[in-house]
Amino acid sequence: MTAVLAAHLLATDISGLALFEHCSDLQLTGVIVPANRSQSEKTEILRGAAAERGLPLAVQPRGGNLPIDLPAADVAISWMYSQILPADDLLRYRFGMLNMHGGHIPRYRGANVLQWAIINGESELWVTWHEIVAEVDAGAIWAEAPLPVPLDWTAFQARAAMIEAGISLFPQAWQRKRDGLSPVRIPNLSHGRVWPSRRPRDGDIQPGWSARQLRDFLRALCPPWPLPTWQGRSVVGISTEAGVDSAAYTCKEGVVLYLHLGPQV
Numbered sequence: 485m486t487a488v489l490a491a492h493l494l495a496t497d498i499s500g501l502a503l504f505e506h507c508s509d510l511q512l513t514g515v516i517v518p519a520n521r522s523q524s525e526k527t528e529i530l531r532g533a534a535a536e537r538g539l540p541l542a543v544q545p546r547g548g549n550l551p552i553d554l555p556a557a558d559v560a561i562s563w564m565y566s567q568i569l570p571a572d573d574l575l576r577y578r579f580g581m582l583n584m585h586g587g588h589i590p591r592y593r594g595a596n597v598l599q600w601a602i603i604n605g606e607s608e609l610w611v612t613w614h615e616i617v618a619e620v621d622a623g624a625i626w627a628e629a630p631l632p633v634p635l636d637w638t639a640f641q642a643r644a645a646m647i648e649a650g651i652s653l654f655p656q657a658w659q660r661k662r663d664g665l666s667p668v669r670i671p672n673l674s675h676g677r678v679w680p681s682r683r684p685r686d687g688d689i690q691p692g693w694s695a696r697q698l699r700d701f702l703r704a705l706c707p708p709w710p711l712p713t714w715q716g717r718s719v720v721g722i723s724t725e726a727g728v729d730s731a732a733y734t735c736k737e738g739v740v741l742y743l744h745l746g747p748q749v
Contacts (some may be wrong), residue, residue: 485559486509487509487513488508488509488510488511488512489509489510489511489512489557489558489559489560489579489662490510490511490512490517490555490556490557490558490559491504491510491512491513491515491557491558491559491560491561492512492513492516492550492554492557492559493512493514493515493516493560493561493563494515494516494518494544494550494561494562494563494565494581494629495515495516495517495526495530495562495563495564495565496517496521496526496527496565496566497526497530497563497564497647498516498526498529498530498533499563499564499647500530500561500563500564500650501530501533501534501537501649502740503561503563503651503654505578506608506651506652506655506660507620507655510658512537512539513539513540513554513555513556513557514539514540514541514542514625515530515534515539515540515541515542515602515671516541516542516543516544516550516551516554516560517530517531517541517543517544517545518544518546518547518565518566518567519544519546519567519605520546520566520567521566521739522543522631522706524551528607532596535562535608535626539585540553540555542554544567544569545714546567546610547574547743548570548577549570549572550569550570550573552632554670557577557579558577558578558579558580559577559578559580559581559658559661560576560580560581560616560683561581561582561583561586561654562581562582562584562616562630563583564584564585565583566595569581569616571618574616574617574618574743578639579616579661579662580616580659581613581615581616582613582614582616582626582657582658582660583614583621584611584612584613584650584654585597585611585612585613585614585621585702586598586599586609586610586611586612586643586646586650587609587610587612587621588609588610588612588628588670588674589610589612589620589621589625589628589671589676590622590671590673590674590675590676590677591675591676592676592679592736593621593622593673593676593677593678593679594620594621594677594678594679594680595678595680595681595682596679596681596682597642597679598642598646598704599639599682599704599705600679601633602639602642602681602700602703602704603700603704604634604700604702605697605700606633606697607632607633608630608631608632608633609630609631609633609642609646610628610629610630610631611628611629611631611646611649611650611653612627612628613625613626613627613628613653613654613656613657613714614671615661615667615721615727616625619673620669620678621678622671624667624669624670624674625667625668625669625670626656626657626660626661626667626668626672627653627654627656627657627660627668628668629649629651629653631645631646633645635683635699636703637703638682638703638704638706639658639703639705639706639709640703640706640708641705649732651674684710687705687710687711687713687722688691688712688714689701689712689713689714689719689733689743691734692735692736693727693735693736694735694736694737695735695736695737695738695739695741697740698733698735699722702719702721703724710749711746713749714731714733714745715748716748716749717745717746717748717749718744718745718746718747718748718749719743719744719745720744720745720746721743721744722741722742722743722744723741723742723744724741724742725742727744729742729744730742730744730745730746731743731745
């Protein structure tokens with residue numbers, strides 16, 4: 485009989501709890517949330533779910549170590565986590581720490597890669613389970629799969645599909661890690677880059693884009709994230725016809741599209 489191992493979940497989203505429904509050899513013994521998201525609506529929902537399940541919950545302080553006042557665990561699972569982990573914490577778990585990354589490694593490393601990939605016109609994203617090491621998204625890959633992204637999907641729709649794919653792929657990554665098999669691959673970091681966290685000015689629409697670039701930009705920056713902006717106003721949509729409050733935008737091909745404007749930002 486396979487022994488049941490204890491796990492900590494590092495997360496900001498309640499969907500992370502579903503990971504343990506697919507692995508009978510893992511018992512969740514504690515939940516850790518990051519201080520920089522500890523008061524968000526999503527994290528509050530996760531807090532409530534943990535309390536209902538009788539799971540202890542602790543907060544990792546900004547720039548600090550993981551809390552030690554939780555029951556011991558053999559492995560840590562990082563799911564949509566939002567803080568860097570100190571180097572000494574990487575040695576805390578005998579089976580290491582696994583992280584779900586919503587992008588191809590090494591092409592799309594870092595935060596906000598979902599938006600960057602759609603902005604860049606990618607036709608597919610990747611869901612990657614990898615080992616957490618000191619360097620960002622650089623550890624051994626234990627499972628990965630492409631995720632097609634139709635042209636009419638927003639980033640929010642892509643995120644939902646990514647969550648579903650990440651949950652589905654987790655048992656494969658965990659069993660490979662637990663059984664002591666070789667990882668799927670070790671990423672060659674010279675073939676990719678770390679994409680930066682998005683800043684407010686990264687939401688500014690620039691003149692002279694193609695129609696495809698413009699549409700990709702709008703579907704990447706959709707609610708619940710900050711909307712794109714044009715001349716200091718938010719852009720709530722795009723069409724081929726002028727609206728009550730819209731601005732004409734001449735694309736690289738000479739096509740005129742209309743940006744439907746929202747409030748000043």
